[in-house]
Amino acid sequence: MYNLFEPGDLLNSPYEAFLFDTAIHPFPVRSHWHHYMEIVLMVEGTAIVESDGIRYTLAPGDMAALPPESIHAVYSESSVESRLLYYVVKFDLNRFRENIGYVPQLKSAVLQAVENPNVSFFFSSQELAGFPVLEFVSGCAREASSKHYGHYMIMYSYLNCILVNMLRIWRKRGFTPSYEISPPSGSSIETITEYIDAHSDQPLKVEQLAVRCNMSYSFFAKQFRQIYGRSCKEYIEYIRVIKTEDMLLFTDYDMTYISQAAGFSDCSHMIKTFRKYKNITPKQFRMQNIKSLRSPSAH
Numbered sequence: 001m002y003n004l005f006e007p008g009d010l011l012n013s014p015y016e017a018f019l020f021d022t023a024i025h026p027f028p029v030r031s032h033w034h035h036y037m038e039i040v041l042m043v044e045g046t047a048i049v050e051s052d053g054i055r056y057t058l059a060p061g062d063m064a065a066l067p068p069e070s071i072h073a074v075y076s077e078s079s080v081e082s083r084l085l086y087y088v089v090k091f092d093l094n095r096f097r098e099n100i101g102y103v104p105q106l107k108s109a110v111l112q113a114v115e116n117p118n119v120s121f122f123f124s125s126q127e128l129a130g131f132p133v134l135e136f137v138s139g140c141a142r143e144a145s146s147k148h149y150g151h152y153m154i155m156y157s158y159l160n161c162i163l164v165n166m167l168r169i170w171r172k173r174g175f176t177p178s179y180e181i182s183p184p185s186g187s188s189i190e191t192i193t194e195y196i197d198a199h200s201d202q203p204l205k206v207e208q209l210a211v212r213c214n215m216s217y218s219f220f221a222k223q224f225r226q227i228y229g230r231s232c233k234e235y236i237e238y239i240r241v242i243k244t245e246d247m248l249l250f251t252d253y254d255m256t257y258i259s260q261a262a263g264f265s266d267c268s269h270m271i272k273t274f275r276k277y278k279n280i281t282p283k284q285f286r287m288q289n290i291k292s293l294r295s296p297s298a299h
Contacts, residue, residue, distance in 0.1 A: 003197050003198050004031055004032050004033055004071060004197050004239065005034065005193075005194050005197040006032045006034040007034070008034050008035060008036055008090070010094075014152065015089070015091045015140070015144065015155045015156070015159070016036070016088075016090040016091070016144060017087070017090070017140035017141040017143070017144040017155065018088055018145070019043070019085065019087055019088075019141055020084075020085070020087070020088050021084075021085055022083055023083050027076075028074060028075030028076065029073055031071055031242050031245070031246055032071070032072070032073070033069055033071045033072065034069075035069060036091060036092060037065065037066065037090070037091055037092075037093045037110065038065070038072070038089065038090045039063065039087070039089040039090075039162065040066065040074070040086055040087070041061075041062075041063045041086060041089075041133060042059060042084075042085075043085040043087065044084060044085035045060070045076075045085065045086075046058065046059050046060075047075070047084050047086060048075050048076065048077055049064045049066070050072060050074075051066045051070045051071070051072040051121065052071055052072070053277075054121075056121075056122040058122075059125070060125070061124075061134075062122070062124055062125050062128075063123040064122050064123070065110075065121040065123070065166060066121065067110060067114045067121065068093050069193060071239075071242055074086075087137045089137055089140045089159070091159055093107045094107060095156065096160070096163060106160070106163045106167075108177065109163075110163070112177040112178065113175065116175060118175070120173075127169050127172075128169075131165050133165070136158040136159075136162055137158070137162070140159065188212070188213040189215070189220065189224060189227065190227065192209055192212065193228070196236055196239060197239060200239045200243065200263045201262065201263040202263060203263075204236050204263070206221065206233060209232060220232070236263075237273050237277070240263045241277045243261070243262045244258055244259075244262045244264075244282060245274075245285065247261065247262070248285055248286040248289070249286075249289055255267050255271075255282060258270065258282070270282065
């Protein structure tokens with residue numbers, strides 16, 4: 001049983017960038033999350049990028065921005081194996097906390113966009129026309145690979161340009177983030193999701209999680225909803241559903257084993273919860289997606 005959380009060294013490696021080639025790298029990219037924000041820019045082929053249940057279809061020139069801690073995956077709906085090329089840039093959004101002129105903190109702007117259900121993190125090639133996004137993204141990958149003197153500063157400059165252009169596109173769409181300062185991160189409640197991910201196959205009680213964060217139950221529940229946009233109970237359910245979905249797609253485990261491995265009390269509880277989030281039973285989901293299975297069964 002793998003954890004969805006993908007660890008990263010935000011302190012020593014605040015930026016990562018590379019060209020993803022399905023002819024070289026394992027594909028599809030299974031569901032995972034991390035503290036980085038991530039940019040995906042399609043170069044060749046068409047891919048499906050799913051982020052917290054929202055699906056984006058990326059053709060060449062299209063870009064998707066994946067907020068920090070979003071559970072995301074990348075795959076292809078085509079049954080025909082074809083090569084895909086896309087750039088990936090991961091970065092610590094906490095580094096973008098400076099207000100410049102009348103532009104709000106970039107971190108604050110992104111988090112406000114996350115909280116607004118009408119804001120899309122998909123940017124079409126038409127919207128990006130005239131902006132050298134490919135130059136900046138490929139430049140990040142080049143700097144990350146070369147690690148020349150000052151490469152982090154160059155990557156930071158490129159990312160500032162990309163983020164500000166995202167704000168410009170959002171403004172054209174009718175969304176303008178307010179000029180506010182995001183609070184500093186680093187409190188225990190902002191890392192409790194790692195604990196939930198690693199222990200989702202075990203009984204988890206919100207009261208015990210609150211104790212781990214040195215908070216009262218009521219304050220923890222309020223803060224959790226404010227930070228993650230859903231209750232802690234719903235978040236635990238969602239993590240278990242995502243892991244159930246992954247095992248349905250990439251293993252041949254039976255329903256009883258999957259329910260136990262994902263942390264559900266029994267199979268009926270798994271079916272009820274899965275249907276709540278996916279509007280389909282686990283068995284129906286597996287049958288619908290059986291033709292798109294690409295990985296050998298995990299044992």
